[in-house]
Amino acid sequence: MYRPGVVQKKILLALLGGVALGVSSSPRQYFSTLRKLKKEWVKINPQNFNRSIKSLSKEKLISEIELPDGSFKLTLTEKGKKQARVLNIFGKSIDFKKPKKWDGKWRVVMFDIPEKDRLFRDVLRNHLKDLKFRKLQHSVFVSPYPFEKPILELVALYSAEKFVRVITAQKLDNGKYLEKMFFKKNKHSLNVGRG
Secondary structure (H helix, E strand, O other): OOOOOHHHHHHHHHHHOOOOEEEEOOHHHHHHHHHHHOHHHHOOOHHHHHHHHHHHHHOOOEEEEEOOOOOEEEEEOHHHHHHHHHHHHHHHHHOOOOOOOEOOOEEEEEEOOOHHHHHHHHHHHHHHHHOOOEEEEOOEEEEOOOOHHHHHHHHHHOOOHHHEEEEEEOOOOOHHHHHHHHHOOOHHHHOEOOO
């Protein structure tokens, strides 16, 4: 799966959110429209923006449609919509603030995805890594943090419910080892806030 850069992610999410990128035949106009939306767009270099548009177009994530008045607008392709939805699910979760106290539960994701669906398998693995899940076995990942919802949303987006299990467990036989692995830098995070 194509992994877009920061500017490309912003463009995909803006298009998913219904922002009209267009009204001019010039990519500069797209950039100008976005700069009016939020302060963070002001920091984006116009050349970087134009390169991002070209890359997204080359990957067939966006298409440029000519309007009757000669202007153009950008739209998401079906492939682009799926990618943008994935970004939308995980955009907030990757910046998710870890709870101050661990609730003492483990989130275990297990999957058995057929070879014909290897694209989704790669997408799932990449997002589990982004969310700092640790690999327990070949297709089993674990985390102490409550990311069940975004994982299940991703699985539903790809209609892969029959291939993936998300388990919330009270205890794992190697729990002490996992606690050391996840909390080694921050000893006080080992405080377990159970109910």
